[in-house]
Amino acid sequence: MASSSSLFIIKPFLCFIVLFLASCPSYVLGISELKDIVIDSPLLTKNIPTNRTIKVDDEGNGEFTSIQAAIDSIPEGNSQWVIIHVRKGVYREKVTIPKSKPYIFLRGNGRGRTAMVWSESSVDNIESATFKVEAHNVVVFGISIKNEAPTGVAYTSQNQSVAVFVGADKVAFYHCAFYSTHNTLFDYKGRHYYDECYIQGSIDFIFGRGRSLFHKCEIFVIDDKRTAIKGSITAQSRESESEKSGFVFVKGKIYGIGAVYLGRAKGSHSRAIFARVYLSATIVPEGWARWSHAGSTENLYHGEYKNFGPGANTTKRASWAKQLTDQEVEPFMSVEYIDGQDWLPAWL
Template identity: 75%
Template structure:
């Protein structure tokens, strides 16, 4: 049988060489991209470990194959006034305990095996948000990677003292969470104060589930809304409580997505100067057309800073937005899109 080809057969070797050359150039360009300045676009545990530059590791293992089988015991072993990074490695498992990192124990890197594998879980409702928290960090320079924080208390009775069930209380400066998850029904993440960075995190809740007065960037985070059948009002993703025009705090959501079950507002006015920005974020139709609410706040709305910038998806339609809300211009959005908003270049090991 004779063979045939559409090109002259003598041209095949040259074509193959050209194709291989193209593949080589593309491959080299890709590797240059990965190994160059853009390598920080892939944030994983080895990269963070490399950036903080430590070989001090405390292993926590539920089966007794580590230094401790309790997360809190490992934290307690870190000396007060610690001045060098120490890794506390949570091996796979569900650690059923309340965990507290006190003010005098900075430079802790809590490293899990992935948010679906390493979890800190407790079940408590309280009239006090802080008292209910499964996890509390009050020391500066803290990092968590690949850990889930969960308060699995059953949903309490609305408007009563047993309604707070916080998964994490973040009350320190220079705190970062990478690839972590936060689960609760109500008041999930108490972002109380300080500069914080959340990268590729998952946050789930129904009402006021990201609240406080932190100065925080949520980059490429997944926000999942669950329905609260106890009340007729719609919940809010955020309840930011900036105290004055001079206070430099506010929540900024960049990229990521918001979706879930039931209607919800992007935020409510916790106080007169509440500041929240959603930028370049996918908003599903779980977002109420009004977008923002001043429910429970009866003061003037002129100082509220509830804003959006280039969001997309069915929940991003702006025709019925609250009259005080803002659609930012490129110039107005720029300060919030920069890592300088939290002075990240000064303290973050890596960012996007």
């Protein structure tokens, strides 16, 4: 089989067509309201080398009515790309792509049309997840993923309600949406790419130790009334200087209800960077929090670069927050940060 780099060499300026997506009210699922929107992924389909497609349709017009059943049909040790086309509808199920089944392109009909929904809270973040990706080389396009468990009580078994758990390398999400009230996206480990995705939550709702690039993502903050502590968008848990992990947000926008930090230190070398992002007034002036991290702040890498909007004023930022120079931010601004030029099917 050809190497992953030879399969995915594509010029960075190429992009796939998304009709009317920018005008969609993506803060809700809105399946019925958005049913007439046409969304496709021709470049992904073109650049993922396969002719094999499995169709999932909840009305019975495909090989399967369940997403998990379609995944289960793929043989263990799969080494060839397979497209699972999930047609419009709300699929109420927990879904896992296991470690033994890489090379899956899970393609929806658009994040306002295809939805994966479950409701579960747990003391175990992974167990609560609506969608778990445990296999390398997975691409997901145009799907809304939601954990609709009601807001629970902080520090109890009703507190963890993950929408998506990503625990593998070389995983990409294009034009997807992630919904929960707490711990929405568990970006656990590996290299990941999120392109024009919508992410909604309140406290620590993007967390883990992945090496991940969020390109032009829309982040919506929900005010959490369970605790007096302000929430945080990120809780990145890098633990050493040599560890390459970190969350990088390039372009996109952050807005919502209430007040949150850009991030808090969940590890001694926590790394999160926001560059050229619109920050609404929902970002508190301090910007960053130590929260439960009692150690020194000298190894934290909480950085900002040329953000704009009412929440981008840095005059009252936490003392350890870094205002990055052109030279300092350059290694984080493109897909080279995640070696994406070698494995991504498309990028900007």
